[in-house]
Structure formats: structure tokens, C-alpha cells
Amino acid sequence: MYQKEFMLEAIELSKKCLETGRGGPFGAVIVKDGKIVGRGSNHVTINNDPTAHAEVMAIRDACHNLNTFQLDGCELYTSCEPCPMCLGAIYWARPAKIYYAGGQHDASDAGFDDSFIYDEIELPYEKRKIPAEQYERDEACKVFEAWKKLSTKVDY
Numbered sequence: 415m416y417q418k419e420f421m422l423e424a425i426e427l428s429k430k431c432l433e434t435g436r437g438g439p440f441g442a443v444i445v446k447d448g449k450i451v452g453r454g455s456n457h458v459t460i461n462n463d464p465t466a467h468a469e470v471m472a473i474r475d476a477c478h479n480l481n482t483f484q485l486d487g488c489e490l491y492t493s494c495e496p497c498p499m500c501l502g503a504i505y506w507a508r509p510a511k512i513y514y515a516g517g518q519h520d521a522s523d524a525g526f527d528d529s530f531i532y533d534e535i536e537l538p539y540e541k542r543k544i545p546a547e548q549y550e551r552d553e554a555c556k557v558f559e560a561w562k563k564l565s566t567k568v569d570y
Contacts, residue, residue, distance in 0.1 A: 444476035452476025
């Protein structure tokens with residue numbers, strides 16, 4: 415169930431990025447059982463890490479604090495609709511719900527336009543801006559086959 419205080423905390427984290435000049439204007443918190451268990455703000459430029467978006471940072475923090483790689487029973491509050499990368503990370507983390515403030519068009523208007531990524535996903539590999547070629551599939555599949563048979567694997 416949506417709780418305003420958590421969204422305002424995510425937005426406050428985004429404001430702090432502006433005030434300190436440390437990253438883009440994005441913030442996120444992860445909540446479990448009514449308590450914040452993870453916080454994140456955009457650290458792309460200060461960490462020289464293109465994956466250091468607020469949602470990813472919050473997921474990393476929450477997973478560390480909860481000692482788990484999945485966020486079952488958690489909710490994500492983010493100052494902006496997640497980009498495609500963050501959405502993928504969120505789905506892998508498996509929280510119960512996402513709440514967001516600004517939308518993708520608001521972010522685009524501020525200079526954070528992800529529409530080209532959505533467009534690229536729809537294209538065949540050979541027509542994408544960054545070409546991708548497949549090699550040694552059979553060798554890679556041998557590892558997958560071994561994984562399937564592994565009795566000690568941890569599914570995720």
C-alpha cells in the first residue's frame with residue numbers, strides 16, 4: 415500500500431544529488447514491513463559506473479542489508495519511472511510493487527531520454543547501433559547443460 419513518506423524520501427534523495435552535485439536527479443528507497451531497508455541515489459558520474467542508477471543502488475543496499483539476492487515482500491519507491499536497465503534489475507530482484515513519481519517523459523524532457531533503448535530492443539541484432547554477433551554457442555550451452563544437472567545450484 416502506497417505511503418507518501420517513502421516517496422518523499424526517494425524524492426529527497428534525488429534533491430540531494432542536485433544540492434551536492436553528486437549524480438543525476440534520481441533517488442529510490444526499498445521498504446519492507448513499513449521500514450526502509452535500502453536507499454539509493456544516482457552515482458553514475460561520481461562512480462564512473464553507468465549502472466549506478468538510483469534503483470540499482472537501492473537494490474544493492476537492500477540486498478546487502480537483508481542478506482539476500484531477492485527482495486520478496488519489499489516495495490520500491492523511486493523518484494522517476496525506472497529506465498529499461500533498472501526495470502530489468504527490479505524484475506530480477508522481485509519486489510512486490512513499484513511506486514514512481516516522475517514519468518519517462520518527464521525524465522526525457524530533463525535530458526534523460528531512454529526511448530532509443532526501447533527502440534533498439536525491437537530491432538534485429540544486425541540493425542542495432544551497437545552490433546552483436548554470436549559465436550561459440552555450442553561451447554556456452556555445454557556450461558548451461560552442466561548447470562541444469564548441478565545439485566547444489568541456487569535458483570534465482
